[in-house]
Amino acid sequence: MDYTGKISRQVAGIPRSGIRDFFELVQGRDDVISLGVGEPDFATPWHIREAAIYSLEKGHTSYTSNLGLMSLRKEISRYANDFFHVDYDAASEILITVGVSEAIDLALRALIDPGDEVIYHTPCYVSYLPSISLAYGVGVDVPTTKRDDFALKAEMLEAAITPKTRVLMLNFPTNPTGAVMPDDELKKIAALCIKHDIIVITDEIYSELRYDEKEHLSIAALPGMRERTILLHGFSKAYSMTGFRLGYACAPAPLIEAMMKIHQYAMLCAPITSQAAALEALQNGDAAMNEMRESYHHRRDFTVKRLNEMGIDCHAPGGAFYVFPDIRPTGLSSKDFATKLLEAENVAAVPGDAFGTAGEGFLRCCYATSFDELKIAMSRMERFLGSL
């Protein structure tokens, strides 16, 4: 059967992910040291896994409320207050989702009509533009640059705003650059959103993983922004719980209600076992989280130092667990560089153009891998550079 006419034009129009292409190159090769992952290298802390097991043992295997367990929403409300300094009502302003990925999809579908423009900054997480397209929105890409340490510049944002702009998507610290936003620039962006009546979707998934000694500031915490911000967060990165697939959205009740309308029919609720694990993470997970963060911090410093020593220009990103070195002086495109590095030295790192054209000339290296492997990877990379 010919399926070409059977797939919706919207889906058929979404290009293949650059990550998938690269994944297929890597798969099947032996002895690869991968800096290509987008998740922590720790297993979920045992006390969190144990809480999930206990919940299964007790027979907690039912649906939960569409919004999620009330006990978890209360704990999220407390956490959001402590960490982001924003108040959300557990009963009406918090929705538990299947990862931040689902929450992004819900937020976009809840907010935009066909043809509405959504601004996002690049290089960015691979799902943003496809999620906008699947919601029949028009993605408007604002590039960030190495000169600004990949922070979003308010003037660049302003230039992209049109009467059709409905939503701004933010993700700081950023996958793939590790960028963080300077507070004053974030305030300028908030002012623009208020002036142009734009709703902000802020993906805060890496917000605990900061190494620059600054307190994380979410745009939701700025004056006048709580009412126009959907704050998305989850457990995958800070608590090393990627496979649990658990995230949440915090926003004013009418926005949560709109997202819940989709969630209740598409997903019904997030898995109860994962919700039990998340509750334990919020109640008792700080120590384990801090330990993991410290370990990433060491590895970031090491990776940045080694890359610069071997002559690759790489700034120390303020957050997440990625570095985004500049490989333009080699004269190779990021795809060629990554492919040759893989073929010559069995080191996998994701070409920057997989995260948008603004990522061309860069490489995403995830340092969430064992220190011993990281050291070998750096030596192999050094040898590779010498061979060019």
Place this chain on the structure above:
Amino acid sequence: MKDPLLTLLQSKARYSDAELAETLNLSADEVATRIGAREKDGTILGYQAVVDEEKAGEAGVTAFIEVTVTPERDGGFDRLAMRIARFDQVVSCYLASGGYDLLVVVSGKDLREVASFVSQKLSTLDGILSTATHFRLKAYKENGFIFETEELEGRLPVSP
């Protein structure tokens, strides 16, 4: 905050000075100086491998002995505890709260050796009121190491 150098050494004492220097962003000389100072002031007492004795083939016998003692006017439990701790057979010795005073970990090549240490040396000391000996049957975790390797499987080599 605890010195990250100590945390690293506690996770793996065999890191070389150069490796520690890399991780901590110090020079190898600085690392050596700091370790030297920690050894000198007694913060670092020693370095040892955590060995699965059964796999090593020389399991021997280990016992946990609960000891109750009469505290002394000057120094409480310290003099007696140190006197016990100095025996080579004693691996660890702690003062504990609860139903007994000292928890003494003793190892020997067989049951008889440990039993004879308890009856001949330990329980005959002045001030010892009672002992209760528990022989170790199986180890599941020691000094932070689980007695089986936990492998994190299934992380994709490339993911978004």
